Amino acid sequence: MKSFSNTYIFIFSTVMVTIVAILLSFVAEGLRPAQEKNKEVEKKMDILRSVGKAERAGEVKDKDVYIEEEYSRYITGSYVIDTAGKKKEGVDAFTVDLKVELAKPVQERNLPVFVFTADDSTHKYIIPMRGTGLWGPIWGYVSFYEDFNTIYGAIFDHKGETPGLGAEINKNFFQVQFVNKKIFDEKGNFVSIRVLKGGAKPDDIHAVDAISGGTITSVAVQTMMKNCLGNYEYYFKNAKTNQNE
Amino acid sequence: MSEKESLLSKKNLKLIKDPVNENNPVIVQILGICSALAVTVKMKPAFVMAISLTVVLAASNVVYSLVRNYIPPRIRIIVQLTIIATMVILVDEILKAYVYDVSKQLSVFVGLIITNCILMGRLEAFAMGNKPWPSLLDALGNGAGYSLILIVVSFIRELFGSGTVWGYPVMEKLGVYHTGYVNNGFVALPPFALILVGIIIWVQRSRVRKLIEKQ
Numbered sequence: 529m530k531s532f533s534n535t536y537i538f539i540f541s542t543v544m545v546t547i548v549a550i551l552l553s554f555v556a557e558g559l560r561p562a563q564e565k566n567k568e569v570e571k572k573m574d575i576l577r578s579v580g581k582a583e584r585a586g587e588v589k590d591k592d593v594y595i596e597e598e599y600s601r602y603i604t605g606s607y608v609i610d611t612a613g614k615k616k617e618g619v620d621a622f623t624v625d626l627k628v629e630l631a632k633p634v635q636e637r638n639l640p641v642f643v644f645t646a647d648d649s650t651h652k653y654i655i656p657m658r659g660t661g662l663w664g665p666i667w668g669y670v671s672f673y674e675d676f677n678t679i680y681g682a683i684f685d686h687k688g689e690t691p692g693l694g695a696e697i698n699k700n701f702f703q704v705q706f707v708n709k710k711i712f713d714e715k716g717n718f719v720s721i722r723v724l725k726g727g728a729k730p731d732d733i734h735a736v737d738a739i740s741g742g743t744i745t746s747v748a749v750q751t752m753m754k755n756c757l758g759n760y761e762y763y764f765k766n767a768k769t770n771q772n773e
Numbered sequence: 774m775s776e777k778e779s780l781l782s783k784k785n786l787k788l789i790k791d792p793v794n795e796n797n798p799v800i801v802q803i804l805g806i807c808s809a810l811a812v813t814v815k816m817k818p819a820f821v822m823a824i825s826l827t828v829v830l831a832a833s834n835v836v837y838s839l840v841r842n843y844i845p846p847r848i849r850i851i852v853q854l855t856i857i858a859t860m861v862i863l864v865d866e867i868l869k870a871y872v873y874d875v876s877k878q879l880s881v882f883v884g885l886i887i888t889n890c891i892l893m894g895r896l897e898a899f900a901m902g903n904k905p906w907p908s909l910l911d912a913l914g915n916g917a918g919y920s921l922i923l924i925v926v927s928f929i930r931e932l933f934g935s936g937t938v939w940g941y942p943v944m945e946k947l948g949v950y951h952t953g954y955v956n957n958g959f960v961a962l963p964p965f966a967l968i969l970v971g972i973i974i975w976v977q978r979s980r981v982r983k984l985i986e987k988q
Binding site: 532536537540541544545548551552555556559562563566570688 | 843844845846847848851852855859862863866867869870871873881
Protein backbone atom coordinates (compact mmCIF):
# COMPACT_ATOMS: atom_id res chain seq x y z
CA MET A 529 0.00 0.00 0.00
CA LYS A 530 1.26 3.43 -0.96
CA SER A 531 1.91 5.84 1.84
CA PHE A 532 0.63 9.38 1.59
CA SER A 533 2.02 12.42 3.34
CA ASN A 534 -0.13 14.60 5.58
CA THR A 535 0.17 17.45 3.08
CA TYR A 536 -1.19 15.21 0.34
CA ILE A 537 -4.13 14.21 2.53
CA PHE A 538 -4.95 17.86 3.26
CA ILE A 539 -4.78 18.85 -0.39
CA PHE A 540 -6.79 15.80 -1.46
CA SER A 541 -9.54 16.56 1.06
CA THR A 542 -9.69 20.24 0.12
CA VAL A 543 -9.93 19.54 -3.59
CA MET A 544 -12.54 16.83 -3.08
CA VAL A 545 -14.75 18.98 -0.88
CA THR A 546 -14.49 21.94 -3.25
CA ILE A 547 -15.51 19.88 -6.27
CA VAL A 548 -18.45 18.39 -4.38
CA ALA A 549 -19.58 21.80 -3.12
CA ILE A 550 -19.51 23.37 -6.58
CA LEU A 551 -21.34 20.43 -8.14
CA LEU A 552 -24.10 20.39 -5.54
CA SER A 553 -24.60 24.17 -5.62
CA PHE A 554 -25.08 24.11 -9.39
CA VAL A 555 -27.57 21.24 -9.23
CA ALA A 556 -29.53 22.77 -6.33
CA GLU A 557 -29.77 26.12 -8.11
CA GLY A 558 -30.69 24.52 -11.42
CA LEU A 559 -33.49 22.41 -10.00
CA ARG A 560 -34.89 25.05 -7.66
CA PRO A 561 -37.58 26.44 -10.05
CA ALA A 562 -39.04 22.97 -10.62
CA GLN A 563 -39.01 22.21 -6.89
CA GLU A 564 -40.70 25.49 -5.98
CA LYS A 565 -43.33 24.87 -8.61
CA ASN A 566 -44.09 21.52 -6.95
CA LYS A 567 -44.46 23.16 -3.55
CA GLU A 568 -46.78 25.81 -4.99
CA VAL A 569 -49.00 23.19 -6.62
CA GLU A 570 -49.08 21.22 -3.38
CA LYS A 571 -50.19 24.30 -1.43
CA LYS A 572 -52.92 25.02 -3.95
CA MET A 573 -54.05 21.42 -3.74
CA ASP A 574 -54.19 21.58 0.09
CA ILE A 575 -56.30 24.75 -0.09
CA LEU A 576 -58.66 23.10 -2.57
CA ARG A 577 -58.90 19.91 -0.55
CA SER A 578 -60.08 21.84 2.53
CA VAL A 579 -63.25 22.69 0.59
CA GLY A 580 -63.57 19.21 -0.88
CA LYS A 581 -62.19 20.07 -4.32
CA ALA A 582 -59.25 18.66 -6.28
CA GLU A 583 -60.58 15.18 -5.55
CA ARG A 584 -59.44 13.86 -8.94
CA ALA A 585 -55.82 14.92 -8.41
CA GLY A 586 -54.76 11.27 -8.11
CA GLU A 587 -56.36 10.23 -11.39
CA VAL A 588 -55.71 13.04 -13.86
CA LYS A 589 -52.83 12.80 -16.28
CA ASP A 590 -51.33 16.24 -15.68
CA LYS A 591 -51.85 17.04 -12.02
CA ASP A 592 -50.21 20.48 -12.20
CA VAL A 593 -52.53 21.71 -14.92
CA TYR A 594 -55.59 20.22 -13.20
CA ILE A 595 -54.75 21.87 -9.87
CA GLU A 596 -54.04 25.23 -11.52
CA GLU A 597 -57.37 25.08 -13.36
CA GLU A 598 -59.34 24.13 -10.26
CA TYR A 599 -57.57 26.78 -8.23
CA SER A 600 -58.22 29.62 -10.63
CA ARG A 601 -61.82 28.48 -11.01
CA TYR A 602 -62.77 28.12 -7.35
CA ILE A 603 -60.40 30.25 -5.31
CA THR A 604 -61.75 33.62 -6.34
CA GLY A 605 -59.96 35.84 -3.92
CA SER A 606 -57.52 36.15 -1.10
CA TYR A 607 -56.50 38.85 1.31
CA VAL A 608 -54.38 39.42 4.37
CA ILE A 609 -55.63 40.78 7.69
CA ASP A 610 -53.99 41.64 11.00
CA THR A 611 -54.97 40.40 14.45
CA ALA A 612 -57.21 43.46 14.98
CA GLY A 613 -59.27 42.22 12.04
CA LYS A 614 -58.29 44.98 9.58
CA LYS A 615 -57.38 44.18 5.99
CA LYS A 616 -53.77 44.81 5.03
CA GLU A 617 -52.88 46.17 1.62
CA GLY A 618 -49.90 45.19 -0.47
CA VAL A 619 -49.34 41.69 0.92
CA ASP A 620 -49.99 38.62 -1.24
CA ALA A 621 -51.86 36.04 0.81
CA PHE A 622 -50.47 33.10 -1.15
CA THR A 623 -46.84 33.92 -0.47
CA VAL A 624 -47.28 34.53 3.26
CA ASP A 625 -45.09 32.08 5.17
CA LEU A 626 -46.92 31.11 8.36
CA LYS A 627 -43.74 29.91 9.99
CA VAL A 628 -42.35 33.45 9.74
CA GLU A 629 -45.63 35.09 10.73
CA LEU A 630 -46.15 32.99 13.86
CA ALA A 631 -42.70 33.94 15.07
CA LYS A 632 -43.59 37.65 14.89
CA PRO A 633 -45.24 39.62 17.71
CA VAL A 634 -49.02 39.17 17.59
CA GLN A 635 -49.83 42.68 16.28
CA GLU A 636 -47.46 42.43 13.32
CA ARG A 637 -48.68 39.12 11.92
CA ASN A 638 -49.99 38.83 8.38
CA LEU A 639 -52.98 36.50 8.41
CA PRO A 640 -54.06 35.10 5.03
CA VAL A 641 -57.67 34.34 4.10
CA PHE A 642 -58.60 32.51 0.89
CA VAL A 643 -62.08 32.87 -0.56
CA PHE A 644 -63.70 29.88 -2.22
CA THR A 645 -66.69 30.40 -4.48
CA ALA A 646 -68.71 27.24 -5.04
CA ASP A 647 -70.64 26.43 -8.21
CA ASP A 648 -73.80 27.75 -6.51
CA SER A 649 -71.88 31.02 -5.86
CA THR A 650 -71.87 30.67 -2.08
CA HIS A 651 -68.61 31.53 -0.37
CA LYS A 652 -66.40 29.64 2.00
CA TYR A 653 -63.39 31.13 3.78
CA ILE A 654 -60.19 29.13 4.06
CA ILE A 655 -57.71 29.71 6.88
CA PRO A 656 -54.22 28.20 6.85
CA MET A 657 -52.71 26.82 10.06
CA ARG A 658 -49.30 25.71 11.19
CA GLY A 659 -48.06 24.12 14.39
CA THR A 660 -45.54 21.79 15.94
CA GLY A 661 -46.19 18.06 16.10
CA LEU A 662 -44.21 15.39 17.89
CA TRP A 663 -41.35 15.10 15.39
CA GLY A 664 -41.72 18.12 13.17
CA PRO A 665 -44.09 20.71 11.76
CA ILE A 666 -47.77 19.99 11.18
CA TRP A 667 -50.07 22.18 9.11
CA GLY A 668 -53.58 22.33 7.82
CA TYR A 669 -56.34 24.35 6.19
CA VAL A 670 -59.83 24.91 7.66
CA SER A 671 -62.71 26.26 5.64
CA PHE A 672 -65.65 28.08 7.23
CA TYR A 673 -69.19 28.77 6.17
CA GLU A 674 -70.14 32.42 5.77
CA ASP A 675 -70.96 32.62 9.50
CA PHE A 676 -67.20 32.33 10.23
CA ASN A 677 -68.09 29.85 12.92
CA THR A 678 -69.16 26.52 11.41
CA ILE A 679 -66.41 24.42 9.84
CA TYR A 680 -67.09 23.35 6.26
CA GLY A 681 -64.01 21.18 5.87
CA ALA A 682 -60.54 20.64 7.28
CA ILE A 683 -57.37 18.96 6.15
CA PHE A 684 -54.16 18.34 8.03
CA ASP A 685 -50.73 17.19 7.04
CA HIS A 686 -47.40 16.67 8.68
CA LYS A 687 -43.74 16.32 7.89
CA GLY A 688 -42.85 13.22 9.86
CA GLU A 689 -45.31 12.16 12.55
CA THR A 690 -45.26 8.53 13.69
CA PRO A 691 -46.72 6.29 10.92
CA GLY A 692 -49.96 4.62 11.97
CA LEU A 693 -50.33 6.90 15.00
CA GLY A 694 -49.84 10.67 14.78
CA ALA A 695 -49.43 10.44 11.01
CA GLU A 696 -53.12 9.50 10.79
CA ILE A 697 -54.09 13.19 11.07
CA ASN A 698 -53.87 13.39 7.28
CA LYS A 699 -56.44 10.62 6.88
CA ASN A 700 -60.05 11.21 6.00
CA PHE A 701 -61.55 9.55 9.09
CA PHE A 702 -59.88 12.14 11.33
CA GLN A 703 -60.56 15.14 9.13
CA VAL A 704 -64.29 14.53 8.53
CA GLN A 705 -64.92 14.81 12.27
CA PHE A 706 -64.35 18.56 12.04
CA VAL A 707 -67.16 19.14 9.58
CA ASN A 708 -70.01 21.22 11.09
CA LYS A 709 -68.18 21.80 14.38
CA LYS A 710 -68.25 25.36 15.69
CA ILE A 711 -65.40 27.46 17.05
CA PHE A 712 -67.55 30.00 18.96
CA ASP A 713 -69.94 29.04 21.78
CA GLU A 714 -73.51 30.38 22.12
CA LYS A 715 -72.31 33.50 23.93
CA GLY A 716 -69.93 34.23 21.08
CA ASN A 717 -66.74 33.37 22.95
CA PHE A 718 -63.89 31.81 21.00
CA VAL A 719 -63.50 28.20 22.18
CA SER A 720 -61.76 26.61 19.16
CA ILE A 721 -62.01 22.84 18.70
CA ARG A 722 -60.76 20.45 21.33
CA VAL A 723 -59.20 17.14 20.27
CA LEU A 724 -60.10 14.80 23.11
CA LYS A 725 -58.30 11.68 24.21
CA GLY A 726 -60.90 9.04 25.04
CA GLY A 727 -63.34 10.55 22.58
CA ALA A 728 -65.65 13.55 22.38
CA LYS A 729 -69.33 13.31 23.30
CA PRO A 730 -71.47 12.93 20.15
CA ASP A 731 -73.40 16.14 20.86
CA ASP A 732 -70.29 18.22 21.59
CA ILE A 733 -70.03 20.70 18.74
CA HIS A 734 -66.67 22.04 19.94
CA ALA A 735 -64.70 18.77 20.14
CA VAL A 736 -63.55 15.78 18.11
CA ASP A 737 -61.94 12.42 18.96
CA ALA A 738 -58.19 12.25 19.28
CA ILE A 739 -56.19 9.49 17.59
CA SER A 740 -55.45 6.50 19.81
CA GLY A 741 -51.71 6.29 20.36
CA GLY A 742 -51.22 9.66 18.70
CA THR A 743 -51.89 11.79 21.76
CA ILE A 744 -49.06 14.26 21.33
CA THR A 745 -49.92 14.89 17.69
CA SER A 746 -53.63 15.17 18.57
CA VAL A 747 -52.89 17.75 21.25
CA ALA A 748 -50.64 19.52 18.73
CA VAL A 749 -53.60 19.77 16.32
CA GLN A 750 -55.73 21.25 19.12
CA THR A 751 -53.01 23.77 20.01
CA MET A 752 -52.43 24.65 16.38
CA MET A 753 -56.13 25.36 15.81
CA LYS A 754 -56.38 27.43 18.97
CA ASN A 755 -53.27 29.48 18.18
CA CYS A 756 -53.90 30.03 14.50
CA LEU A 757 -57.68 30.55 14.53
CA GLY A 758 -57.30 32.68 17.69
CA ASN A 759 -55.45 35.26 15.58
CA TYR A 760 -58.59 35.68 13.48
CA GLU A 761 -60.97 36.07 16.46
CA TYR A 762 -61.62 39.80 15.99
CA TYR A 763 -61.91 39.50 12.24
CA PHE A 764 -64.46 36.68 12.54
CA LYS A 765 -66.48 38.59 15.14
CA ASN A 766 -66.49 41.78 13.06
CA ALA A 767 -67.42 39.93 9.91
CA LYS A 768 -70.34 38.31 11.73
CA THR A 769 -71.60 41.62 13.09
CA ASN A 770 -71.42 43.22 9.68
CA GLN A 771 -73.42 40.38 8.17
CA ASN A 772 -76.15 40.70 10.81
CA GLU A 773 -76.65 44.38 10.12
CA MET B 774 -14.97 -10.34 3.92
CA SER B 775 -14.85 -13.84 2.47
CA GLU B 776 -17.23 -12.78 -0.33
CA LYS B 777 -14.57 -10.38 -1.55
CA GLU B 778 -12.11 -13.04 -2.65
CA SER B 779 -14.74 -15.35 -4.12
CA LEU B 780 -16.21 -12.48 -6.14
CA LEU B 781 -12.82 -11.41 -7.40
CA SER B 782 -12.02 -14.82 -8.79
CA LYS B 783 -15.24 -15.07 -10.80
CA LYS B 784 -15.85 -13.76 -14.30
CA ASN B 785 -17.51 -10.44 -15.08
CA LEU B 786 -20.93 -11.90 -15.75
CA LYS B 787 -20.85 -13.55 -12.36
CA LEU B 788 -20.48 -10.09 -10.85
CA ILE B 789 -24.01 -9.36 -11.91
CA LYS B 790 -25.58 -12.79 -11.42
CA ASP B 791 -24.19 -13.56 -8.00
CA PRO B 792 -25.62 -10.67 -5.99
CA VAL B 793 -29.05 -11.27 -7.50
CA ASN B 794 -29.09 -14.86 -6.35
CA GLU B 795 -26.51 -16.63 -4.20
CA ASN B 796 -24.97 -13.53 -2.71
CA ASN B 797 -28.01 -11.27 -2.52
CA PRO B 798 -27.21 -8.24 -0.39
CA VAL B 799 -30.59 -8.23 1.36
CA ILE B 800 -31.43 -11.87 1.98
CA VAL B 801 -27.95 -13.37 2.20
CA GLN B 802 -25.76 -10.57 3.54
CA ILE B 803 -28.75 -9.02 5.40
CA LEU B 804 -27.77 -5.51 4.35
CA GLY B 805 -30.19 -2.69 3.60
CA ILE B 806 -32.98 -4.37 5.57
CA CYS B 807 -34.18 -1.09 7.09
CA SER B 808 -35.33 0.44 3.83
CA ALA B 809 -36.63 -2.93 2.61
CA LEU B 810 -39.09 -2.83 5.49
CA ALA B 811 -39.93 0.85 5.32
CA VAL B 812 -40.66 1.63 1.67
CA THR B 813 -42.33 -1.58 0.53
CA VAL B 814 -45.96 -0.80 1.40
CA LYS B 815 -46.65 0.15 -2.23
CA MET B 816 -44.84 -0.91 -5.39
CA LYS B 817 -44.28 2.52 -6.87
CA PRO B 818 -42.17 4.02 -4.06
CA ALA B 819 -40.37 0.69 -3.68
CA PHE B 820 -39.49 0.76 -7.37
CA VAL B 821 -38.24 4.36 -7.22
CA MET B 822 -36.24 3.50 -4.11
CA ALA B 823 -34.71 0.50 -5.89
CA ILE B 824 -33.79 2.59 -8.92
CA SER B 825 -32.40 5.37 -6.72
CA LEU B 826 -30.23 3.00 -4.76
CA THR B 827 -28.95 1.29 -7.90
CA VAL B 828 -28.07 4.63 -9.51
CA VAL B 829 -26.34 5.89 -6.36
CA LEU B 830 -24.47 2.60 -5.97
CA ALA B 831 -23.38 2.47 -9.62
CA ALA B 832 -22.23 6.09 -9.66
CA SER B 833 -20.41 5.83 -6.33
CA ASN B 834 -18.75 2.55 -7.25
CA VAL B 835 -17.45 3.89 -10.57
CA VAL B 836 -16.29 7.24 -9.15
CA TYR B 837 -14.60 5.53 -6.22
CA SER B 838 -12.97 2.99 -8.49
CA LEU B 839 -11.66 5.76 -10.80
CA VAL B 840 -9.89 7.58 -8.01
CA ARG B 841 -9.03 4.51 -5.92
CA ASN B 842 -5.28 4.85 -6.46
CA TYR B 843 -5.23 8.45 -5.30
CA ILE B 844 -7.21 7.97 -2.11
CA PRO B 845 -5.10 7.99 1.03
CA PRO B 846 -6.13 4.83 2.93
CA ARG B 847 -6.25 6.73 6.21
CA ILE B 848 -9.19 8.84 5.08
CA ARG B 849 -10.83 6.35 2.70
CA ILE B 850 -14.00 5.92 4.79
CA ILE B 851 -14.50 9.70 4.78
CA VAL B 852 -13.97 9.77 1.03
CA GLN B 853 -16.49 6.95 0.58
CA LEU B 854 -19.06 8.79 2.65
CA THR B 855 -18.48 12.04 0.77
CA ILE B 856 -18.96 10.35 -2.60
CA ILE B 857 -22.07 8.46 -1.48
CA ALA B 858 -23.57 11.52 0.21
CA THR B 859 -23.02 13.62 -2.91
CA MET B 860 -24.76 11.08 -5.12
CA VAL B 861 -27.64 10.73 -2.66
CA ILE B 862 -28.19 14.50 -2.52
CA LEU B 863 -28.16 14.63 -6.32
CA VAL B 864 -30.78 11.88 -6.54
CA ASP B 865 -32.87 13.49 -3.78
CA GLU B 866 -32.85 16.87 -5.52
CA ILE B 867 -33.83 15.31 -8.84
CA LEU B 868 -36.69 13.34 -7.24
CA LYS B 869 -37.95 16.51 -5.52
CA ALA B 870 -37.95 18.33 -8.83
CA TYR B 871 -39.48 15.70 -11.10
CA VAL B 872 -41.40 13.11 -9.02
CA TYR B 873 -42.47 15.19 -6.04
CA ASP B 874 -45.23 12.86 -4.80
CA VAL B 875 -42.96 9.85 -4.73
CA SER B 876 -40.20 11.84 -3.08
CA LYS B 877 -42.67 12.82 -0.35
CA GLN B 878 -43.59 9.18 0.23
CA LEU B 879 -39.95 8.15 0.38
CA SER B 880 -39.31 11.13 2.69
CA VAL B 881 -36.22 10.45 4.76
CA PHE B 882 -35.41 7.12 3.18
CA VAL B 883 -33.66 8.57 0.16
CA GLY B 884 -31.43 10.54 2.51
CA LEU B 885 -30.87 7.36 4.46
CA ILE B 886 -29.41 5.64 1.38
CA ILE B 887 -26.22 7.21 2.72
CA THR B 888 -26.35 4.83 5.68
CA ASN B 889 -27.40 1.82 3.58
CA CYS B 890 -24.78 -0.79 4.32
CA ILE B 891 -24.85 -2.15 0.76
CA LEU B 892 -23.17 1.05 -0.47
CA MET B 893 -20.21 1.27 1.84
CA GLY B 894 -19.98 -2.50 1.73
CA ARG B 895 -19.51 -2.51 -2.06
CA LEU B 896 -17.16 0.49 -2.08
CA GLU B 897 -14.96 -0.96 0.62
CA ALA B 898 -15.09 -4.58 -0.54
CA PHE B 899 -15.09 -4.16 -4.30
CA ALA B 900 -14.54 -0.73 -5.86
CA MET B 901 -11.43 -0.10 -3.77
CA GLY B 902 -9.59 -2.95 -5.47
CA ASN B 903 -11.13 -3.12 -8.92
CA LYS B 904 -11.26 -1.24 -12.20
CA PRO B 905 -14.29 0.93 -13.06
CA TRP B 906 -15.93 -1.58 -15.43
CA PRO B 907 -16.11 -4.53 -13.03
CA SER B 908 -17.10 -2.05 -10.32
CA LEU B 909 -20.02 -0.88 -12.41
CA LEU B 910 -21.13 -4.46 -13.03
CA ASP B 911 -20.80 -5.25 -9.37
CA ALA B 912 -22.93 -2.22 -8.49
CA LEU B 913 -25.59 -3.11 -11.04
CA GLY B 914 -25.66 -6.69 -9.78
CA ASN B 915 -26.06 -5.65 -6.17
CA GLY B 916 -28.59 -2.99 -7.11
CA ALA B 917 -30.58 -5.61 -9.02
CA GLY B 918 -30.42 -7.99 -6.07
CA TYR B 919 -31.73 -5.29 -3.76
CA SER B 920 -34.38 -4.23 -6.28
CA LEU B 921 -35.60 -7.79 -6.77
CA ILE B 922 -36.30 -8.23 -3.06
CA LEU B 923 -37.98 -4.81 -2.78
CA ILE B 924 -40.24 -5.51 -5.74
CA VAL B 925 -41.23 -8.97 -4.51
CA VAL B 926 -41.92 -7.74 -0.97
CA SER B 927 -43.82 -4.66 -2.12
CA PHE B 928 -45.89 -6.67 -4.62
CA ILE B 929 -47.11 -9.02 -1.91
CA ARG B 930 -47.66 -6.21 0.61
CA GLU B 931 -49.53 -3.98 -1.81
CA LEU B 932 -51.70 -6.83 -3.12
CA PHE B 933 -52.79 -8.13 0.28
CA GLY B 934 -52.45 -4.90 2.26
CA SER B 935 -54.15 -2.44 -0.07
CA GLY B 936 -55.70 -4.75 -2.68
CA THR B 937 -53.86 -3.05 -5.54
CA VAL B 938 -50.90 -3.71 -7.84
CA TRP B 939 -49.00 -0.59 -8.92
CA GLY B 940 -52.05 1.41 -7.85
CA TYR B 941 -54.43 -0.67 -9.99
CA PRO B 942 -57.32 -2.02 -7.87
CA VAL B 943 -56.88 -5.72 -8.67
CA MET B 944 -58.90 -7.07 -5.76
CA GLU B 945 -61.80 -4.72 -6.53
CA LYS B 946 -61.84 -5.70 -10.21
CA LEU B 947 -61.79 -9.38 -9.27
CA GLY B 948 -64.84 -8.72 -7.12
CA VAL B 949 -63.45 -10.54 -4.09
CA TYR B 950 -64.78 -7.87 -1.69
CA HIS B 951 -68.30 -9.19 -2.30
CA THR B 952 -67.31 -12.53 -0.83
CA GLY B 953 -66.45 -10.82 2.46
CA TYR B 954 -62.73 -10.51 1.78
CA VAL B 955 -61.03 -7.54 3.42
CA ASN B 956 -57.54 -6.13 3.01
CA ASN B 957 -55.16 -7.17 5.74
CA GLY B 958 -53.97 -4.04 7.54
CA PHE B 959 -51.15 -5.97 9.19
CA VAL B 960 -49.58 -6.68 5.80
CA ALA B 961 -49.17 -2.93 5.30
CA LEU B 962 -47.25 -2.54 8.58
CA PRO B 963 -43.44 -2.93 8.85
CA PRO B 964 -43.50 -6.09 11.06
CA PHE B 965 -45.07 -8.04 8.23
CA ALA B 966 -42.26 -7.00 5.89
CA LEU B 967 -39.83 -8.48 8.40
CA ILE B 968 -41.77 -11.75 8.42
CA LEU B 969 -41.91 -11.72 4.62
CA VAL B 970 -38.17 -11.11 4.27
CA GLY B 971 -37.68 -13.94 6.77
CA ILE B 972 -39.74 -16.28 4.61
CA ILE B 973 -37.79 -15.26 1.49
CA ILE B 974 -34.52 -15.95 3.33
CA TRP B 975 -35.87 -19.39 4.31
CA VAL B 976 -36.83 -20.17 0.71
CA GLN B 977 -33.45 -18.96 -0.53
CA ARG B 978 -31.52 -21.10 1.94
CA SER B 979 -33.46 -24.23 1.15
CA ARG B 980 -32.85 -23.58 -2.55
CA VAL B 981 -29.13 -22.83 -2.23
CA ARG B 982 -27.95 -25.46 0.27
CA LYS B 983 -24.41 -24.11 0.55
CA LEU B 984 -25.72 -21.03 2.35
CA ILE B 985 -26.63 -23.16 5.35
CA GLU B 986 -23.92 -22.99 7.99
CA LYS B 987 -22.34 -26.28 9.07
CA GLN B 988 -23.25 -27.18 12.63
